[in-house]
Amino acid sequence: MTLTAILEEASERKGMDVVGIIDAHSPEVQEELLDLLQTKEAKEHEDGGIIYKKTMLILGCEVEIKEGDRGEAHFLVYMPRLREMQSFTKWLAARCKNVQLSSQRIHASLRELQAVVAGLGGMIIPAHIFTPHKGLYGSCTDSMAEVLDPSMIPAVELGLSANTKMADCLSELRDKTFLTNSDAHSLGKIGREYQTMRMRERTYAEWEKAVWRLDGRGVAVNYGLQPQLGKYHLTACQNCQSMLPADSSGRCPECGHKRVVRGVAARIEQLADQPFGKHPAHRPPYIEQVPLEFIPGVGPKLLQKLYAAFGTQMNVLHRVDHEALARVTGEKIADLIQKARSGSLAIQAGAAGTYGRIVRE
Structure with a gap:
């Protein structure tokens, strides 16, 4: 699971135009990325994102936060460029035990995290929101507004055990973009879930517009694991x-x-306040995928x-x-x-x- 191996798998094996990694905050990963940039195997786009062969890399980080007496929850942080991610790494290093590792518990509140990420021009997306193992609703809260500012959250990641019919049963999620990401812990699992997105070109700026559903950009189709x-x-x-x-x-x-x-x-x-299977007008099709x-x-x-x-x-x-x-x-x-x-x-x-x-x- 080196950065280069992930990029090769996504580009050559899985046929993916865009891949995100959540280890880009790690200084070791940043060193590997700098090597790719210096040898011109990869190139940073002026509008954010890093191009490698047929695939654009989105720089991400997964953090764990525990609010008071609530359970822990995981959040995905994305940054447009390496320099912003390096600044975020410095902020993280003072708030976690080992900044080299993924999904570290950080000593900060969710609203503090939101303010820091916004100041760096990044984006926060709650990860695998329904799972009992450190999902926002599965472990931490009954309502997003209890722990963070929902207006700063453009999207949520559904996780492998839910689909859009299930998630749209919560009214507070109906204005959010749903992401079906693979959460891969091995090369083979890359692409077990993904989405097709309307974007003019492969850049972070275009991807950000798609996540926020701006200027005609957005998710066109969710390809998600059959929830069972x-x-x-x-x-x-x-x-x-x-x-x-x-x-x-x-x-x-x-x-x-x-x-x-x-x-x-x-x-x-338990949380549902909307009928099962009733979607807002902007919700794209969900195609169940069996890897x-x-x-x-x-x-x-x-x-x-x-x-x-x-x-x-x-x-x-x-x-x-x-x-x-x-x-x-x-x-x-x-x-x-x-x-x-x-x-x-x-x-x-x-x-x-x-x-x-x-x-x-």
């Missing part, structure tokens, strides 16, 4: 993985373990064959016809990919930190 495949969709015991009623709390009735993890579906139902790694029978060797035959994962998931797929994968796997496109796969839902899985019929 996410790690926290349903409520379950973290120890024995028993599926439990949505309102379960306290000890597990099956094994007595003290940790019952509330699912995203249950949390959204190749979730398809039974697709291993590393077959992945390489698919890349050699069709170029990128996006081509395989959405564009290549069934007959061409079957020539490489065989009929059974081609059928599964086709069912994934149509949303007709049988899925065992994920819970308590375990991904959902596709059930062979």
Whole structure:
């Protein structure tokens, strides 16, 4: 997961025009980026963002904040240029234990963070907002306005266990742009979620306009993981993985373990003040995506064959016809990919930190 490896994967394997990383605050990552700029393998655009081959890099940072007696929550901070991110690194270094690492707990309030980021010309987006593990609604608050200034938040990241139908059940989110980002912790998971955006060119300034939905820019389509495949969709015991009623709390009735993890579906139902599936006019389509790694029978060797035959994962998931797929994968796997496109796969839902899985019929 070096910066160069991420850029290569995004540009050459996944076919992505824009990729964001949340380690750009780390001095080690900044050194690698400076090397790429000095050797002219990468170039900083005058309107922000860094161009590498076919892909633009957005410089980001993920921070953890705990407000008073509330639970912790993660926030994504994006900066237009390396110099602003370097200034943010200096601010972070005085407020966390190890500025080299990702997702560090920082000693600051959310409103203080908002003021600093705005002063540097950056942007804050709450990360994986519904997950019980350090999501804004899953761990920290029932309402965004209780902990920060909502007018300074253009967008939220849904996380792997929710889709736009679920998120639009909260009225305070209806004016926010929804982002479906991959939250990848390995190269293979890059692009398991993403969005198509209306932008004139690949620059930070254009991307920022798209996030704020200004001047005709915006998200055109969200490609998100089928929510049941996410790690926290349903409520379950973290120890024995028993599926439990949505309102379960306290000890597990099956094994007595003290940790019952509330699912995203249950949390959204608890907070909902709008009908399920009712969207504001600006909300784009949400296309459920089942990444190749979730398809039974697709291993590393077959992945390489698919890349050699069709170029990128996006081509395989959405564009290549069934007959061409079957020539490489065989009929059974081609059928599964086709069912994934149509949303007709049988899925065992994920819970308590375990991904959902596709059930062979």
